[in-house]
Amino acid sequence: MANKENDTINHKKKLVVLTGAGMSAESGLKTFRDTDGLWEGYNVYEVATPRGFATNPQFVLDFYNMRRKDVANAKPNAGHVGLAALENDFDVQIITQNIDDLHERAGSKNVLHLHGEIFKMRSVKNIFKTFDIRGDINLGDVAEDGSQLRPFIVWFEEPVPMIVEAAKIVSTADIFVVIGTSLQVYPAAGLVNYANRKIPKFIIDKNIPYTSSIQNLTVIEKGAGEGLYYLKNYLKNLL
Ligand code: APR
Numbered sequence: 001m002a003n004k005e006n007d008t009i010n011h012k013k014k015l016v017v018l019t020g021a022g023m024s025a026e027s028g029l030k031t032f033r034d035t036d037g038l039w040e041g042y043n044v045y046e047v048a049t050p051r052g053f054a055t056n057p058q059f060v061l062d063f064y065n066m067r068r069k070d071v072a073n074a075k076p077n078a079g080h081v082g083l084a085a086l087e088n089d090f091d092v093q094i095i096t097q098n099i100d101d102l103h104e105r106a107g108s109k110n111v112l113h114l115h116g117e118i119f120k121m122r123s124v125k126n127i128f129k130t131f132d133i134r135g136d137i138n139l140g141d142v143a144e145d146g147s148q149l150r151p152f153i154v155w156f157e158e159p160v161p162m163i164v165e166a167a168k169i170v171s172t173a174d175i176f177v178v179i180g181t182s183l184q185v186y187p188a189a190g191l192v193n194y195a196n197r198k199i200p201k202f203i204i205d206k207n208i209p210y211t212s213s214i215q216n217l218t219v220i221e222k223g224a225g226e227g228l229y230y231l232k233n234y235l236k237n238l239l
Pocket of ligand 1: 023225
């Protein structure tokens, strides 16, 4: 009996999902590049680069302190919940560009954060050692190494350490799904090129982004919650 159960688990197909800000839009979190997105109200170089942080650290800390409050007040939406439920039938691996924890709170077990996590912080000197943070980070808050604490966020002009692992995961997918990303930011956007060209691929987005010839692609032009409903129906044929 135990062997049979293991067999079933081992034969689940590997479903890899790349998510972006659109995944959390229905939870009330702003995207970046839509009308009224975060980058309409803020200059990306001022709040999301090491140069911006060096110039006006308190402004940058305040920006992420606000993001942390927004995420704390948000709840997973039907899209997050739908993805978590897919774990019953698939070996699901989520790669998210989002810094929120809504996939985890919905119950997804394998979540790789490419661009950091809002509920973590690190010192300016040490990229790898993180500390949990629920409240605000302020100027003068220092880590044990004596240097200023900052959000554990990958800013523009910084390396993306998790990209190698993410590319490896995408290259081993049996099914690849992209949800709610404009695919404008690299290296994350380049992950689509690591998926085997023969496997089924899906994009769910309210406004499908431009993608250069992806083979075997099914487009679901819907919001994340509704899109998951359609995706589930397509996936029934791929079990
Ligand atoms: N459901 C699905 N998709 C949606 C929804 C929704 N309800 N609302 C908006 N979208 C889509 C938009 O059509 C767009 O394609 O989500 C996408 C959001 O794109 P961006 O704002 O560019 O967000 P993202 O692709 O995640 O940005 C990548 O840029 O500044 C950075 O580091 C930040 O991780 C982020 C990266």
